Amino acid sequence: MKKITISSLLLLLLISTNLNLAYDSQESGIKNIIILIGDGMGMSHVQITKLVYGHLNMEEFPIIGFELTESLSGEVTDSAAAGTAIATGVKTYNRMISVTNITGKVTNLTTLLEIAQVLGKSTGLVTTTRITHATPAVFASHVPDRDMEEEIARQLIAHRVNVLLGGGRKKFDENTLKMAKEQGYNIVFTKEELEKAEGEFILGLFADSHIPYVLDRKPEDVGLLEMTKKAISILEKNPNGFFLMIEGGRIDHAAHENDIASVVAETKEFDDVVGYVLEYAKKRGDTLVIVLADHETGGLGLGLTYGDAINEDVIRNINASVSKIASEIRATNDIKRVIKKYTGFELTEDEINYIEEAINLADEYALQNAIADIINKRVGVGFVSHKHTGAPVSLLAYGPGAENFAGFLHHVDTAKLIAKLMLFGKKDIPVTILGISGVKGDITGDFKVDEQDAYVTLMMLLGERVDTELERKVDMNNNGIIELGDVLLILQES
Known part of the structure; x- marks a missing residue:
């Protein structure tokens, strides 16, 4: 794979020239754009969190819509294709990071973050997953497969x-970290270092892989709200404004594991960040x-049969993820004590037998699945699968131009509207x-x-x-697809 394509060079040239493209933030009223993505967060995830914690900040948004999520691979997307649609306004296939191959070759797709750079804005990506994971990656990297995380880090x-x-x-290998230092990044690895971090460029890597689940965190672990506050404090110093994507990435992981307590804890953390951002706006x-x-x-799904009530108290009493509970059971072989320690309830004999059977299965996930199944039955919830679904998700908007986002949209429509507001403001x-x-x-x-x-x-x-012939007129970079890079080049010519 070529590291830099012709379209990449054109984009980097645009960014380096810092064009304003006749955009006036004072006229449009839009200076900053903050996108918050709850990865894997369906409407039931939000509802169960509301049942446990009461009123949510997400309820305060005046504009509500629904997002369709299908990718070119089918009705069920992955985070790479969905993120690419949000970041670029173009559908692609699962696993692809802001590229497409519908032209017969792998072609880069310009992103909203890259538009923000052209407009002279500061940019940021914040997540509880690896910063090289699919959702943050789509905004500032271009690779044909989401597993190319070392290349994503470099990009x-x-x-x-x-x-x-x-x-x-x-x-981040030694060469990438060296490149970051040479580019002026202040590289930090701990909560204390994050609090003290200053400068125009900050690279914070707070875990080898993903940041621990909320329920499993220690006092020294960094949370999403802390990272968000630091990011905004750095980015808002730019008089041209900023573009920031914030991801509650481990909502998705908890849902993959059918871990209802972690789903709620991760969604609540995300909602706390939503509240902070909303007040800021x-x-x-x-x-x-x-x-x-x-x-x-x-x-x-909430409720196992008609008329069943959700037992929120069970969720409130759980203080560890199912993966942590499973690991400790394997380490100690003391099923009753570990379950009591982390959930507060006593297991029945049938439940103990169910867990013992799972321990002896070859499937490495069987034990944590069994624990999750027991907890979910006690709570009164159920999961269809351990995978993504094709269900629509909610969309909330606040601020100048928010009225554009009401109704049924697809991710690509939402991206187009954001790009429209960034490039043309609110004017007709x-x-x-x-x-x-x-x-x-x-x-x-x-x-x-x-x-x-x-x-x-x-x-x-x-x-x-x-x-x-019509499309060839506006394919400014001659890459065979109409994308945001063409829009920028047309504006450059105007």
Whole structure:
């Protein structure tokens, strides 16, 4: 795989020239964009968290919509394809990170974060997963497979994202860390170092892999709210504003494990961050906040039979993830004591036998699945599977331009609307289609290239494979697909 493609060079040239592209944040009222992604967070995940903790910050949003999530691979997306759709406005296949191969070759797709850089904004990515995991990766890297995390790490640094905070220390080799230092990054590994961190570029790697589940954290572990506060404090110093993606990434992992207590704890942490960001936006008045999920995980259902009540007290009493409970049972072989220690309830003989049978199975996940199954029955919830589903997810919006996001959308629609607000603000762009001229970049047929051409390209053609004369007019980088890079190049010509 080539490290830098022609389209990448064009994008880097745009970023390095720091073009304003006739964008006026004062006119539009939009200076900052904050996208919060609850990975795997379905509406039932939110509802069970509300039942346990009461009123949520997510309930305070004035604009509510629904997101469809399917990818080119089918009705059930993964985080790579879903994230790519959110970050670029273009559908791709599962496992792909902001690239597509629908043109017959692997082609990079320009992202919202890269648009923000062109506009002179500071940028940040914050997550409780590895910073090289699919969701953060899609905003500032381009690879054909999400498992290429060492290459993703290198690209995150090469893309000069100002703030990178999460786990994933093991994915940054010596050469990548050296490159980060040479690029001016302040590299931190602990909570104490994060609190003291200053400078324009911060790389925080707080775990070898993912940051521990909320229920399993020690006092020295870094949480999502702490990382968010630090990221905003660094990014808001830029007079041009900032673009920030914040991911509650381990909601998805907990749902994969059918671990209802961790689902609730991770969703509650995410909601705390949503609340902090919402208050920040209310005070400023110039910050667009989008809250959504990339997909639903687990097919969570609340209530096992008609009329069943949810036992929230069981969830409140659990103080460890099912994976930690399973590990300790394997280490001590003391099933009753460990379950009592972390859940507060006494096992029945049938439940003990069920766990013992799971211990003897070859499946490495059988034990934690059995523990989760017992807990879920006591709570009164059930999961359809340990995988993603194709269910729609919620979308919340606040701030200037938020009214655009009501109703049923797909991730690609949401990305287009965010790009529209970033590039054109809230103003209406009147468009008159006169025909087809011979001018590259002119889709309206008036023999000149202006913001009308860029607007039509963004809102009507984004994601199209170039196979007509009309589309060839606005395929500015000649890569065979209409994507955000073409919109930027048209605006550069206008």
